[in-house]
Amino acid sequence: MSATGIGAPVRRKEDFRFITGKGNYTDDINRPGQAHAFFLRSPHAHATIKAIDTKAAAKMPGVVAIFTGEDIAADKVGGLICGWMIHNKDGSPMAAGAHPALAQGKVRYVGDHVAVVIADTLAQARDAAEKITVSYDVLPAVVDMNAALKKGTVQIHEAAPGNRVYDWHLGDKAAADAAFKTAKHVVKLDLANNRLIPNAMEPRAAVGEYDAGNDALTLHTTSQNPHVARLVLSAFIGLAPEHKLRVIAPDVGGGFGSKIFIYAEETVCVWAARKVNRPVKWTADRTEAFLADAHGRDHLTHAEMAIDEAGKITGLRVSTKANLGAYLSTFSSSVPTYLYAPLLSGQYDIPAIYCEVEGVYTTTAPVDAYRGAGRPEATFVIERLMEVAARQLGQDPAAFRKKNFVRKFPHQTPVIMCYDAGDYNASLTKAMALADVKGLAKRKRESARNGKLRGLGYSAYIEACGIAPSQAVGSLGAGVGLWESAEVRVNPIGTVEILTGSHSHGQGHETTFAQLVSDRLGIPIDNVSVVHGDTDKVQFGMGTYGSRSGAVGMTAIAKALDKIEAKAKKVAAYVLEASEGDIDFKNGHFSVKGTDKTIDFGSVALQAYIAHKFTGAQLEPGLKEGAFYDPTNFTFPAGVHICEVEIDPDTGVTRVDRWTAVDPGKGILMSRWPPWGPGRH
Amino acid sequence: MATVTMTVNGKQVSADVDPRTLLVQFLRETLRLTGTHVGCDTSQCGACVVHLDGRAVKSCTTLALSCDGATVTTIEGLANGTTLHPMQEAFRDNHGLQCGFCTPGMIMSAVDIVNRKGHDLDEHTIREELEGNICRCTGYHNIVKAVGAGAKAMAK
Ligand code: FES
Ligand code: FES
Numbered sequence: 001m002s003a004t005g006i007g008a009p010v011r012r013k014e015d016f017r018f019i020t021g022k023g024n025y026t027d028d029i030n031r032p033g034q035a036h037a038f039f040l041r042s043p044h045a046h047a048t049i050k051a052i053d054t055k056a057a058a059k060m061p062g063v064v065a066i067f068t069g070e071d072i073a074a075d076k077v078g079g080l081i082c083g084w085m086i087h088n089k090d091g092s093p094m095a096a097g098a099h100p101a102l103a104q105g106k107v108r109y110v111g112d113h114v115a116v117v118i119a120d121t122l123a124q125a126r127d128a129a130e131k132i133t134v135s136y137d138v139l140p141a142v143v144d145m146n147a148a149l150k151k152g153t154v155q156i157h158e159a160a161p162g163n164r165v166y167d168w169h170l171g172d173k174a175a176a177d178a179a180f181k182t183a184k185h186v187v188k189l190d191l192a193n194n195r196l197i198p199n200a201m202e203p204r205a206a207v208g209e210y211d212a213g214n215d216a217l218t219l220h221t222t223s224q225n226p227h228v229a230r231l232v233l234s235a236f237i238g239l240a241p242e243h244k245l246r247v248i249a250p251d252v253g254g255g256f257g258s259k260i261f262i263y264a265e266e267t268v269c270v271w272a273a274r275k276v277n278r279p280v281k282w283t284a285d286r287t288e289a290f291l292a293d294a295h296g297r298d299h300l301t302h303a304e305m306a307i308d309e310a311g312k313i314t315g316l317r318v319s320t321k322a323n324l325g326a327y328l329s330t331f332s333s334s335v336p337t338y339l340y341a342p343l344l345s346g347q348y349d350i351p352a353i354y355c356e357v358e359g360v361y362t363t364t365a366p367v368d369a370y371r372g373a374g375r376p377e378a379t380f381v382i383e384r385l386m387e388v389a390a391r392q393l394g395q396d397p398a399a400f401r402k403k404n405f406v407r408k409f410p411h412q413t414p415v416i417m418c419y420d421a422g423d424y425n426a427s428l429t430k431a432m433a434l435a436d437v438k439g440l441a442k443r444k445r446e447s448a449r450n451g452k453l454r455g456l457g458y459s460a461y462i463e464a465c466g467i468a469p470s471q472a473v474g475s476l477g478a479g480v481g482l483w484e485s486a487e488v489r490v491n492p493i494g495t496v497e498i499l500t501g502s503h504s505h506g507q508g509h510e511t512t513f514a515q516l517v518s519d520r521l522g523i524p525i526d527n528v529s530v531v532h533g534d535t536d537k538v539q540f541g542m543g544t545y546g547s548r549s550g551a552v553g554m555t556a557i558a559k560a561l562d563k564i565e566a567k568a569k570k571v572a573a574y575v576l577e578a579s580e581g582d583i584d585f586k587n588g589h590f591s592v593k594g595t596d597k598t599i600d601f602g603s604v605a606l607q608a609y610i611a612h613k614f615t616g617a618q619l620e621p622g623l624k625e626g627a628f629y630d631p632t633n634f635t636f637p638a639g640v641h642i643c644e645v646e647i648d649p650d651t652g653v654t655r656v657d658r659w660t661a662v663d664p665g666k667g668i669l670m671s672r673w674p675p676w677g678p679g680r681h
Numbered sequence: 682m683a684t685v686t687m688t689v690n691g692k693q694v695s696a697d698v699d700p701r702t703l704l705v706q707f708l709r710e711t712l713r714l715t716g717t718h719v720g721c722d723t724s725q726c727g728a729c730v731v732h733l734d735g736r737a738v739k740s741c742t743t744l745a746l747s748c749d750g751a752t753v754t755t756i757e758g759l760a761n762g763t764t765l766h767p768m769q770e771a772f773r774d775n776h777g778l779q780c781g782f783c784t785p786g787m788i789m790s791a792v793d794i795v796n797r798k799g800h801d802l803d804e805h806t807i808r809e810e811l812e813g814n815i816c817r818c819t820g821y822h823n824i825v826k827a828v829g830a831g832a833k834a835m836a837k
Contacts (some may be wrong), residue, residue: 011773018781019769019788021716021756028715123699201720201728201782201817253718253782254817286721506780506818669778671823 002588004526005519009670012511013525014504017251024250026205028220031279034207035064037269039282040115040132041108041291045100045141045363046156049105049134052115057131062124065276066132067142067268068115069104077101077271078237080262082328083479086166086337086359094166094359097157101237101264101271107136108156108326111291113264118272118280145300145321145360156326156361165324165333165359166267170341171415176306176354177316179201183306187389190604193377195298195323198370200505202253203284204263204293208270210277216244217271223249223533224259224505225543228480230535232262232330239271249533252505257369258293259505263331263469265292294391296370298323299336299377305385311395313404318344318381325366332368333359338416338476339374339464345413346382347424347460347638350406353414370544372463379461387457397430397458410593417464419515419636427640428460435642435660443657454657456644466551466635483630485541486550486556488517488564490623492609494602501541502553503533509549512668516554518560520660521601530589539626550668551635559627567623574613575599639663687751689714690758698745704738705729705760707745708755716756716785720815730786730793731755737793741811743766756785759792768792771831772824779818791828792835800836802829 017023026063054066080099087093098104102113115132119125142156143146148163156163202222209218217240223229226247234242252259265282273280284292299320306315320337341355351639386404388395405424412418432438440456447454467473470481487499496517504507514528531537544553565585572590573580583592591598599607604623607613611621642660647653686695689712696711708714708731720728722741729741732754759766768791771777778784794802795809802810807828808821816824 012776013779014781015773018778018784019756019765019772020760021714021785023716023781025715025718025782027719028709030710030713154780199817200780201726202718202780203720203814252780254780256817283719286725465760496693508779604693669776 002522002524004515004524006515006668007666007670008515010511010515010525012508012669013514014508014510025202025253026207026220026250027283029207029220029250030281031207031209034279034281035118035120035276035281036125037272037280038117038120038122038129039113039265039288040117040129040134041482042103042110042112042114044107044136044138045110045143046139046154047107048139049103049114050137051135053133057117057128060124060128060131062120063128064118064120064278065272066115066117066128066274067102067272069102070589072100072102073104075271076238077267080264080267080327081232081236081330082329082333083232084334085477085479086168086333087477088167088636089169091399094333095160096328097159097163097361110363111288112326116268116272118276120354121303130452141363143362143364145323145362148362149321149358149393150361156363160361163361165328165361167356167358168187168337169354169356170337171353171354175352175414176315176317178452179352180307180317182303182620183314184309185307185389185393187305187307187385187392189303189385189388190382191301191303191381191411193297193299193380194303195367196296196370197290198256198258198293198296199289200254200258203286203289204265205257205283206266206269207279207281208266208273209279210274216240216246216249217270217274218246219266220248220250221266222252222259223247223543224252224255224545226503226533227501227541228543229262229266229536233267233270237267239267246534246536249503252503255322255373255505256546257296257373260543261368263292263295278302291365294329294332294366294368295325296367297377298367301381303381305389307393308390311393311400311403313348313350315352315433316344316350316354320355320357321358322359322369323362323364324359325362325364327366329366329368332366334478335374336377339369340378342413342416343375343378343462343464344382345415346379346418346626347401347406347422347462348382349406349411351414355415373546375463375495377461383461398428398437401428401458401460417636418633419462420633422636422638424460424638427638427664430644431640431660431662434662435644435658437642440644447489451649453647453649454644456642458640458642460638462636462638463547464634465547465637466631467546467548468634469632470630480542480632482542482548482552483628484552484556485539485626485628486553486560487539487626488557488560488624490608492563492603492606492607494523496521496523497529497531498557499531499538500553500557501538501543502549503544505544507544507549508669512550513554513557515668516557517561520558520565523601547637552629552631555631556627556629559629560625563625563627564623567625568601568608570619571608571614571623572599572604574619575604575607591628637663637665650677683746685745687748687753689753690755700746702745703741704731704743704748706738708740708753709837714757718782718785719825720782725815726786726815727790728782728783728786729791729813732789732793735796737790759788760806765835766792768795768831768837771834772827775823775827775830777824777827778818783814787793787811787814787816787824791818791831794828795835800832802832804829
């Protein structure tokens with residue numbers, strides 16, 4: 001291992017610019033002649049737009065242009081898309097309503113985009129927006145899923161009768177029903193997994209630019225996946241062909257899923273830049289982030305578990321209503337279906353599982369992937385059932401889990417996934433020791449003496465990460481493949497540039513990806529730079545989400561490094577006048593087996609470029625290789641949390657006494673210092 | 682328009698501004714000092730913290746005009762030339778950041794905490810004092826470590 005390789009306690013390469021205020025986030029970008037966009041948003045959850053009068057607003061100081069849905073339609077700007085087709089139980093496709101970037105005829109949630117004002121300054125755009133008069137016919141709001149699905153409830157989209165987007169299922173219903181018929185115990189549970197708002201610290205922002213000389217557009221934006229943004233803006237929304245549209249996502253201040261999606265605001269900014277022939281900038285304020293970032297979760301679930309005499313789980317039935325909000329956001333349809341139901345088996349060997357999910361339109365902000373996207377929702381269902389079942393059966397929750405853990409791998413669950421490896425029992429046993437579960441009874445007695453209640457709960461989770469094998473997701477309805485690309489460019493002096501389709505929004509790829517190169521080539525991370533987030537520099541990539549950058553993005557780099565090593569060995573063979581098969585590569589040095597002839601990596605790189613030791617007929621000069629890596633399976637990280645709390649029954653004040661997590665795996669970037677103090681987990 | 686004059690990071694600056702201009706807008710847009718961030722614009726997140734006459738303030742809720750004649754230090758003015766401030770070093774050494782968006786405000790608040798509370802800060806004090814700074818990435822653990830270490834280093 002090199003001193004800065006995998007597992008080394010290095011400093012992060014990106015940190016110097018962040019701690020000195022020299023980061024480059026989208027809102028830090030200002031282009032000459034730039035105008036500012038302000039979006040007039042719907043104050044109603046549901047209304048038809050009768051008329052929009054922009055005359056007075058257009059006369060306000062500094063106003064450059066005002067656009068509404070009519071202008072978008074006249075320019076044939078395509079609607080925002082949902083990139084994952086879900087099919088109903090009967091095989092028919094889901095019912096998706098149109099999603100224009102600026103509302104056309106109707107608004108469907110508070111914050112929906114009604115008009116955009118573009119002015120010389122943001123304050124002027126804001127002032128002018130106040131002068132726009134919109135006359136609405138207010139319609140009933142439908143925020144509750146049960147109400148939305150009730151017969152006779154007002155229609156949110158004509159295209160989705162009964163406000164049902166889909167009625168989907170997974171698993172073998174007959175097998176699950178049979179398990180319940182013969183069950184000794186049946187445990188039932190109703191759960192609400194509440195909606196939440198992602199709130200990355202950096203609000204979303206966009207700067208659209210038009211280069212009239214080349215008829216080309218550039219979009220600087222807060223994106224986790226700039227290439228996907230370009231693909232959608234080009235191929236579906238139709239703003240410009242891909243070679244005429246550059247998308248740049250510079251430093252991104254957190255995403256948590258919310259910056260995966262292609263939203264109305266960036267679409268409008270880049271479209272309007274061409275219309276007004278000036279750069280157009282928009283930055284969300286926090287209020288807008290609450291209103292118009294895609295939200296997360298929002299499930300209502302009824303779940304049932306069948307258990308036999310011996311305490312073994314024999315079946316699981318889950319019925320979920322998923323709130324998708326007023327429009328289908330980019331990947332929304334997949335989150336409560338294929339990213340959810342396939343994880344319902346948790347860490348347990350469950351022979352029969354059946355899950356049905358209704359996707360529901362409501363007059364609320366769109367819901368899409370948020371931190372774990374569907375998989376934590378599945379963990380919540382199965383782990384709540386495990387706790388409730390153990391209690392109902394009078395069993396210890398840990399023992400009940402241990403009895404039902406998957407123990408043999410690979411393990412095919414009844415819901416698509418094939419777990420490759422794991423040792424769930426070891427994680428739980430370790431966590432219990434760290435949490436001193438044995439001492440709970442004593443601590444409980446002490447709390448009782450002080451008039452307090454004490455208890456602990458477990459959550460043993462599994463995720464399907466490293467998203468994802470392209471063919472597999474394609475067969476499930478995904479509109480894209482989920483491989484990743486990498487290019488390794490070795491410069492003549494042996495420094496290295498990595499171009500990757502992954503994109504960091506805080507994960508530290510500039511360091512961890514460089515550590516991989518350091519490990520493989522024996523050069524320090526300071527000699528490696530990582531290029532990402534610009535569609536003009538990196539050819540293509542799928543971006544960062546679904547815990548895929550390490551598993552898929554770094555593997556693509558590793559594959560490209562394999563090719564670099566193979567080519568460099570050829571060069572070394574010519575330089576060292578040996579046969580290629582006799583060349584070894586270790587610790588950054590090439591050597592001839594059984595001799596003391598050796599040459600370092602940097603010198604081989606130089607030889608590859610000066611090309612004096614071989615002819616063009618023998619070998620191509622240069623040292624640059626690329627790879628696309630498509631994973632063959634998901635990865636299945638699994639672990640366990642134990643949380644112990646003490647509650648004051650008089651006041652309800654709850655104190656987390658200890659929280660223990662065991663999450664097996666090898667760290668890439670290790671902490672430089674020991675933890676703060678003993679006893680903290 | 683009104684004229685405002687202040688000393689920012691040791692340099693005297695003067696500009697005509699719309700009276701409603703906030704200090705953070707003045708710093709980011711007029712002076713192009715984009716290290717100070719806006720995370721919430723409602724005094725909650727602390728991404729915009731700068732030092733105004735030596736005290737930490739939220740520049741998203743301070744009018745630029747009210748700072749006329751004042752001395753302002755932003756994250757860009759904290760290091761001494763190429764030598765980082767000990768608190769900056771401590772954040773880097775302790776991995777007290779991920780996306781870096783909250784970091785300038787965190788560091789400016791942390792220095793202010795040390796100025797007010799001294800160099801020997803326990804964990805409880807640090808956590809309580811950081812109440813006005815939100816980080817969505819780190820879970821605070823390493824930030825708390827960084828502030829403790831930075832406080833000690835500032836004594837040297
Ligand atoms: S931007 Fe000032 S406190 Fe959040
Ligand atoms: S490091 Fe991302 S918000 Fe704190």
